Amino acid sequence: MSEPLLSIEGVSVDLPTPRGPLRAVDKVDLALAPGRTLGVVGESGCGKTMLSRAILQLLPKRAKLGGRILFQGQDMASLSAEALRRLRGPELAVVFQDPMTSLNPVLTIGTQIVETLQAHLGMDTSAAAKRGAELLAAVGIPAPEQRLRQYPHQLSGGMRQRVAIAIALSCEPKLLIADEPTTALDVTIQAQILDLLAREQKRRHMAMILITHDLGVVAGRTDEVAVMYAGRIVERAPTAELFARMRMPYTQALLAALPRLDSPPHTALPAIGGRPPDPTRPLPGCSFAPRCRYAESDCRDVKPALADPDKAGAFYACWHPLP
């Protein structure tokens, strides 16, 4: 692979809590080539959001970051605040989960698009307004000129997320991080938004990290999938390979928990029993062991490392992978 766009090496995030340090992200390794899509899947609290914040260098003040994050070959931690600021927008952009809270409620849509264009591309107001309207149209918002004058609360949820996407794409970033972009939206809108993201990504040859709790979202829309559990990557493989042959029992359980159109009515969803472990009390062995059907004694004693013993390009962290 040529020089990866984004390289995450041994990254950990520790948060101080009254009960002791909380390891939200535990030695994660990931790489992303330009133009490729990576899906990061996991339950709530598995650390995927903290990981995205770490990449963006937007961690809470008290958080401690370990490891290295290289973007376009540069160690992000070594960048000055001003250099980081210049990166954000033209190189690196993000779409947050809830557009009602990620858009400023007292500023117009227009202001929020135009200011990004002015900050990074040095456009004057009228040129920026025109470009803003074009961007809104490109993401499928009707009557874009009127929307520029409106406030976020005057638009529907799906519209707001389109606006957020337009803002993110406005400076032609090389990498877009979409943190649960459809979770706060109606199911009917979800597919539209995801399709929009995929379309724009292909058009601009942009790399994308798609973070979600829903395995169904990443199927067919990503090149590679990484599954996170309790702060660690527990399986990582090219998408097709992952869905064809899941090795980690957790991944299989995630897939099984998805409702399917073709199952008979009133089929009980096989939910994964139990709860994710307390991050302030890490277990000695595999974090998933307490809830795993196939757990054996060595699973509980020793933590499995992420490895690819079959040399198939598919990495997993499990002593007893699925056959």
Add this chain to the structure above:
Amino acid sequence: MVALEADVESAVAAPAARRRRVGPLFIAAIAWIALIASAAIFAGVLPLPSPTEIDMLGKRAPPSAEHWLGNDALGRDVLSRLIFGARFSLTVGLLAPVIGIVVGGFLGMMAGYFRGRLETFIVGGMDVLLAFPPLVLALAVTAYLGQSLANLTFVLGVLGIPAFTRVARAVTLSLSEREFVTAARALGATHSRILLRELLPNVMLPLLAFFLLGVAVTIVVEGALSFLGLGVPPPAPSWGSMIGEGRESLDLAPQLAFLPAGFMFATVLAFNIVGDTLRALTDPRAGKL
């Protein structure tokens, strides 16, 4: 006089922002209050020159062996006047809020417990009283009734009633929902029993904390009135009147204004610190009671 209102707002709305540790500041505050209070109580037996004896030859004299802090514009001993002034300011400062806490606490508990017409009537009455800017009312009443320790205490006491009523009512309202009240009622307790046995002990604590804040405010207001010459009748000393008189000598002997100002500031600050710390510790909405 925004201070009084601001204190009420913050007392009822946001206690969390302040310091709550019983730190060195708290100890220092208590120490100062003890010191100044003892000096005031024992002023009569302390070896001090008379606070009212005029000595025109010694006008604005600097500190000397005979007059430790010097003399004021009429040759009177400053230290002695400060201590006797403390007596006056502390007396009014402590007695007036007593009226407030007793009457206000009673009315507030009635309003918060019985609700309905009674509550509307009491709250409305307090609103009428609050409609008068406090200083204006205090001035007007002392002008009509005449200047004396008793009148001053009475007016300032009455002015403090609405604030105490508000606190008592707010606390009673939040406590009335709690289980121990419902339990008492289920056991057939009468109103007066619930009010006296269950509610009063719990209302007392925040009220006492507020009382200390009330002392601070009262000292300030009494100081303001005396400053204008409308508080204690001369020649009796009060910190406020000393500051007012000292104002005339700012160019010649600034300490005549700044010494009593410093004493007043230290005392008011001390009561504010103690009251605020106590309030943070006894807030019933913290759920600790």
Add this chain to the structure above:
Amino acid sequence: MARFLGRRLIYLLPVLVAVTLLTFLIASLLPGDLAVTILGDQATPEKVAALRAQMGLDLPIWERYLHWLWGVMQGDFGRSFRTGETVLAAVGDRLPVSLELMVIAEGLGLLIAIPLAILCAVKSGSALDRFVTGLAFGKLSLPPYLVAILLIYLFAVQLNLLPATGWVPFNEDPLTNIRSFVLPGLTLAFAEWPVLMRVLRSDMIATLQEDYIAMAKAKGLRPARILFVHALKPSSLTLVTVTGINIGRLIGGTLIIETIFALPGIGRLLVGAIYARDFIILQGVVLFVAVGFVIVNFIVDLLYAVLDPRIRHGRA
């Protein structure tokens, strides 16, 4: 909305009546004879009786109250027996001065409070933040008249920069007029800034945690823009309302300051009336101030209601 207005109005009227009644009673039930006080050393039993009859002091109290109230509603607040000017004229002359002081004081207070609040919100929890918050707390123990003494000593006596007294009307000499308001305005501003700062600071701290601020950072906007455009605007609502309330509350609060700095405002009018035992003026001014106070509070209550749906609207 109209119903809310109506309810508040219905509540307002009894309060106004009660205020007027209370003012009247305080004035009427005082010990001593008003007629004797007015006549002073010219008082003879015949003259006193004549004046009492003329002023209607022998009528039953409720009749006197209604007479007085009727007069008040027609704009006749009475006439000073010293100077002969009507209460209304006296107040009308002095009111603009007090208003100018109130506005300048609040404005200076904001000038001090806003930068401090922003600084403390951004560096919340730091030593600087705790220091400023401590200062604000300490300031509550320093009443305006003490601050006035300090400022006068510093600026007028020692540095001789600003005048301690000496007021001229604005149209006569704007510069001196403004200069004469600096020290008194600053004095009151020092009393105002702690509350204003605390309010803005806590709102800004809350706003800075919001997602849209993280978003603004993620967009690579300049820190100054994020602070002043994205964070300050949504945080200013409480500040605006408190500023409004405080300007209203300053009615009657300018009393001491006007006396110290010899500004011919309503406060000084009141104090002067007290020194001179001019009870007619006293009663009229107290009534005027109290009614103004009630009306200002009423308007502020209305403002809360008007602004409220927008809060709910904008901050889902």
